[in-house]
Amino acid sequence: MPNALTALSALGDPTRRAIFERLARQPRSVGQLARGLPVSRPAVSQHLQVLKSAGLVAVHAEGARRIYSVDPHGLGQIRAWLDRFWDKALDAFRAEVEKDPPK
Amino acid sequence: MPNALTALSALGDPTRRAIFERLARQPRSVGQLARGLPVSRPAVSQHLQVLKSAGLVAVHAEGARRIYSVDPHGLGQIRAWLDRFWDKALDAFRAEVEKDPPK
DNA sequence: ACTCAGTGTAAGCCATCGCTTACGGTAAGC
DNA sequence: GCTTACCGTAAGCGATGGCTTACACTGAGT
Numbered sequence: 612m613p614n615a616l617t618a619l620s621a622l623g624d625p626t627r628r629a630i631f632e633r634l635a636r637q638p639r640s641v642g643q644l645a646r647g648l649p650v651s652r653p654a655v656s657q658h659l660q661v662l663k664s665a666g667l668v669a670v671h672a673e674g675a676r677r678i679y680s681v682d683p684h685g686l687g688q689i690r691a692w693l694d695r696f697w698d699k700a701l702d703a704f705r706a707e708v709e710k711d712p713p714k
Numbered sequence: 715m716p717n718a719l720t721a722l723s724a725l726g727d728p729t730r731r732a733i734f735e736r737l738a739r740q741p742r743s744v745g746q747l748a749r750g751l752p753v754s755r756p757a758v759s760q761h762l763q764v765l766k767s768a769g770l771v772a773v774h775a776e777g778a779r780r781i782y783s784v785d786p787h788g789l790g791q792i793r794a795w796l797d798r799f800w801d802k803a804l805d806a807f808r809a810e811v812e813k814d815p816p817k
Numbered sequence: 818a819c820t821c822a823g824t825g826t827a828a829g830c831c832a833t834c835g836c837t838t839a840c841g842g843t844a845a846g847c
Numbered sequence: 848g849c850t851t852a853c854c855g856t857a858a859g860c861g862a863t864g865g866c867t868t869a870c871a872c873t874g875a876g877t
Contacts, residue, residue: 616728623726625719626865635799641824654866656825675823675874683804690796693789696738700784729835744854757836759855778844778853 618685619692621665626650627658631681634668638680721788722795724768729753730761734784737771741783 622628630644641659645652659679662668667685670677725731733747744762748755762782765771770788773780 616731619722619731620726620728623723624865625723628719628722632799635802642822650865651867652823653825653868657865660825672874677824681799681802683800686796686800690793690800693793693796696735696784696789697786697793699738700786700789727835745852753835754837755853756838756855760835763855775844780854 614688616692617665618667618689621661621667621685622689624658626654627662630655630658631662631667634679634681638678640673640676640678642676644679717791719795720768721770721792724764724770724788725792727761729757730765733758733761734765734770737782737784741781743776743779743781745779747782 622631626648629648633639633644633647641652641656644659645655648655659668659670662685663670663679663682665685666682666688668679669682670679672678725734729751732751736742736747736750744755744759747762748758751758762771762773765788766773766782766785768788769785769791771782772785773782775781
C-alpha cells in the first residue's frame, strides 16, 4: 500500500521522471520506453517496478507485451501531501517576510 | 535558479522531508532541528543547503543563529509540474480502464 | 515443435549520497 | 579579550541505488 512518501521518493530519480512523463503522453511497452531512453531495457523494467509499487503506473498484458500507463493514484497522494503544506507554507512565508523583508 | 526537478529530487529523501515538515509547522534554527532528529547537526546543515538551493526553504540571520523557514517557491514549482500531468493522467487512466477494466 | 520477440529477475559493479568527526569562523555575554 | 554558543565546510567512510550483462520464462507465428 503505497503512500505519498514512496511516490515522492520514486519521482526523485530523473530517469523515472522521464519514464513517467512519457507514459503520461501515451501508454507504451517496456521496449518502446527503452528505445527512447539512454538506459538499457532491464533498467527501464526495474524503474517501472518502482513506479508501480508507488502507485504511479499500472500494467496490463497485451499478448507478450506489458503495456504501462499512468495511474493517477500516486499523483493524488503527492498532491494531497503538497496541499497539507501549501496554505501553511504561504502563511509562514508571509509572516517571515513581514518581520524580515528580503533584500 | 532551481526548477521543479531539483525540488522533487530534494524531497525524495526522507530526512529532508522530515526537516521540511518541521519547518512548515514553525521556523527553527539548525540546532533546534538537529535536536529533534536522529542525525547530527552538520547533517541537518547539509540537508538545509540542498533544500535551500531547491527553493524550498529560506534563511535569515538572527544573531549567531540562522533561522530557516519554508519558501513556497519550491512547492509552487512542484505543484506546477504536477498539474501538467494531472488532467492528462486522469484522462489516460479512464481510457485505459474502459478498454481493459481492472479485475 | 521450433523460433523469435518481449519481458522479468539475479548477480555484480561502480558512482552517488547520506552520515559522522574534525576544524574554522562569527556573534553574544562576561 | 576571552569564553561560549551556533553554524558552515572539508574529509572520509559505509551503504544505498542505478546500471549493465546474463539468464529464464511466456506468448505469437510458422
